[in-house]
Amino acid sequence: MSEPAGVIHDIGYQRYTGARLGRGAVFGALYLHGVRTVFGFGRSAKAKIFPWLVVGIVTLVAAGATAVRSQIGEVVLTYAQFADNMSWLVIFFVAVAAPELVSRDLRSGVLPLYFSRPLPRSDYPLAKLLAMVTALWLLLGGPQLVMFLGAAFTTQDGMRGVWNELLDLLPGLLYAGLWAAVFASIGLLIASLTGKRAFAAGGIVAVFLMTTPIVGILSILPSTTVNELAFLASPSTLVNGVGTWALGELLVSEGGGPPIGDFGPVYALAAVVLVAACVTLLLARYRKVATR
Template identity: 65%
Template sequence: MSEAGVIHDIGYQRYRGPRLGRLALQQALYVQGLRAAFGLGRSAKAKIFPWLVAGIMLLVAVILAAIRSQTGQVIFTYMQFADQMSLLIIFFVAIVAPQLVSRDLRSNTLPLYFSRPLRAADYVLAKYAAMTTSMWLLLGVPQFIMFLGAAFTTKDGFRGVWNELGDLVPGLGYSLLWALMFAGIGLLVASFTGKQAFAAGGIVAVFMMTTPIFGVFMSLPSTTANSLAGLTSPMFLIAGVGQWLGGGADAEWDLGRFGPIYGIEAFCLIVSCVLLLLARYRKVASL
């Protein structure tokens, strides 16, 4: 005897829950991107490399704080910390940027995203914000550890803590500049391929291949060419901005009167990367 199926007609049920809209979609993408940057909610393999970089930087900060508390010697200022960690920052960008955008290209989930009220600009800004925040945390947390080490060992009481805070705030702002620029470049390169290995290699190549150009300009006999050499490389561009602002690492070259040019190029490079990302994803959304 065969069993007969039963169909229950419960009628059409309207959705009565809240309609959150585009802002909620942006927030969800931002949180998901920030979690993905550090491998949260993913396999242990996805956590190894970002947390390895973060662990090394935290260890350096702890060592610097310990040295200062014992000897009073400042090895790196807060602004110099980001300059000294530049290679680790590049490594972090090469790991995280493909995780945020290349995986979506490879799995072909972008049409699903854009079939909803989410726009290409929303997607780009959410990913860019997540990448920038993760990099700022990568640099800012170690700097805060350095600040705590200095604040608890100062001999000037509240005045010493206040002065130390005055040094920390520009350092955090300088770290934000690193995050804004490197996030834009990394995401832009990664947005052109769905293969994470190719994206990571392209990101490293963009940063490392510009360094020899800086060396070529520095080898020229022209003082003007030497002063403008940092404009050819993102790492030295940011270092030039730091020197112009008066707190970056000791530069290998004299900016002369061209300090404002470094600030203008840094701003234009960040804006250009965001605009190119928007153009790239508007093209993807229209396919």
């Protein structure tokens, strides 16, 4: 009788007996990881340079505006104006951050792991989008808080002055949220189309910057209606238009904001439709993306 050819050894593997946290915990972990990725946490020192450089610039601008205000006693930059003036930095921030969130996963082929139970396909892009929106809102809202604290500690009107500053801050934070929602939805949609980060970054910058000349052309045509609707052609001027209508010309821009006439509600509706369309296309993209 022949001896057995092999031996089974017990090397101590055990079944998992802990709590199974489910879909909510997976979504939360993916969202938190996304926020950390945007700011370079858990990555190399090189990956932290650009996001924190941008954070440093916007914070420095906010601190400078606060210092000047404390010296001359006049507001040199409102909270909403700050979001407007920093929008060009937000474009490049999105161009770097969005590919890091989704393009790397496409290129490395890890999506089958994410789409294993209990994470549905829709949760992955939504968690990434929420992380991007949060990061952009912190990027614009954090410096506004610095401006608020500086104004609150230097006000001559006591608690009433602090309250008035708070009433100015809240619309500014909401306006920053609008910038974050529009820019994040567009940037993440473009980045989700390719696994090459350089192509994704170039596409994002192109969409934001190449639409600006269209606005310029439409705004000089011999038609008042076309001129007032011209700012719908670019995401940046679209958000400016919503801010001009919702917050008032003096609050949004020193130059009075874009001349949108009575089309403020149209701009607000267009912003909502744009974000909804981008989110819908983003979800459709991940319903069809290959997982093998």
